[in-house]
Amino acid sequence: LLNEVTIDQKWRVRNSIVTNIAEIGIQMGKDKFCKSRLRDILIQSLKDPASTVRETAAQQVNILNNSFGFEWMKKYIFEEMKKIYSQSGNYLHRMVPLKAIQLMAQSTGKNKLTSKMIKTQFEDLLLAALKDSISNVRFTACRVVRTVIIQIKLDSDILSSFKEVLIKMHKSDSDEDVQFFANQALQAIN
Numbered sequence: 488l489l490n491e492v493t494i495d496q497k498w499r500v501r502n503s504i505v506t507n508i509a510e511i512g513i514q515m516g517k518d519k520f521c522k523s524r525l526r527d528i529l530i531q532s533l534k535d536p537a538s539t540v541r542e543t544a545a546q547q548v549n550i551l552n553n554s555f556g557f558e559w560m561k562k563y564i565f566e567e568m569k570k571i572y573s574q575s576g577n578y579l580h581r582m583v584p585l586k587a588i589q590l591m592a593q594s595t596g597k598n599k600l601t602s603k604m605i606k607t608q609f610e611d612l613l614l615a616a617l618k619d620s621i622s623n624v625r626f627t628a629c630r631v632v633r634t635v636i637i638q639i640k641l642d643s644d645i646l647s648s649f650k651e652v653l654i655k656m657h658k659s660d661s662d663e664d665v666q667f668f669a670n671q672a673l674q675a676i677n
Contacts, residue, residue, distance in 0.1 A: 498537035505532045505543045509550035517555050521563045530567045533587075534580045541579070545587040553596035557604055565608055572612055578621040585616055585624075589631040592638045602641045610645055617652045622662035629653070629668035636675040650676050 508529050512520040520526055529551075532544035548568065552560045568584045575581050588609050591600050605613075613635070616628035632649055635641070641649075649672070656669035 498535070498540055501532070501535060501537065502540045502543050504528065505535075505540055505547060508532075508544075509547040509554070512551055513554045517559050520555075521559075526563065529564070530571075533568060533571055533583045534575065534577075538579065541583045542586060545583055545590060548587040549590040549594055552591050553594060553598050556598050557600070557608075561608055569608075569612055572616070578619070578624050581616070581619065581621075581624050582627050584612060585627050585631045588613070589634050592631070592635045600635075600639055602639055602645060605635060605639060605641065606645055610648065614648060614652060617649075617656065622660075622665050625656065625660065625662070626665045626668040629656070629665065629672045633668070633672040633675045636672065646676055 505528070508525050512523075512525055512529075515523065515525075529544055529547055532540050533548075535541050535544065548560075548564060551564065568587060572581050572584045588600075594600070600609075613628060613632055616624055617632065619625050619628065632653070636646070636649070653669045653673045653676070657666055657673060660666050660669065
């Protein structure tokens with residue numbers, strides 16, 4: 488039944504399943520969740536055709552990070568999430584890991600992201616997104632980097648790597664919106 492529901496043509500049905508993944512996963516516990524079909528459904532939902540389902544999946548990643556912790560998420564969710572960015576030809580799918588990072592950066596839970604976590608797990612992805620070929624991904628990345636800068640006390644080496652790319656984007660990106668959001672992120676650094 489679960490397999491049938493997750494491939495249902497109606498996005499609202501798929502979304503209602505995804506909405507409850509974190510809550511069910513927390514009840515199951517880390518060990519059972521990582522071996523369950525629900526984990527696979529969550530990863531699959533990060534690439535769903537419907538944007539609402541993708542956004543809900545990103546929210547579930549944040550909730551699971553707050554409950555299961557960074558180390559567990561790194562092993563069972565984040566690696567898959569990073570693959571979505573690096574392997575997807577669909578720019579809409581590449582923006583979902585960015586949304587998840589933004590939500591986790593804004594989280595006030597016990598497993599809030601730290602500078603070290605950004606450095607080890609997400610810096611490369613964020614830098615790649617700032618240089619993405621699609622302007623929507625680039626300005627979304629600028630907005631996420633701005634959130635990360637504001638919410639997390641980043642080490643100077645991470646800040647300087649972001650700053651270098653953002654200055655170039657602000658001065659010479661072909662898209663005005665990207666220039667605007669790059670400037671917004673730069674102002675957060677300064």
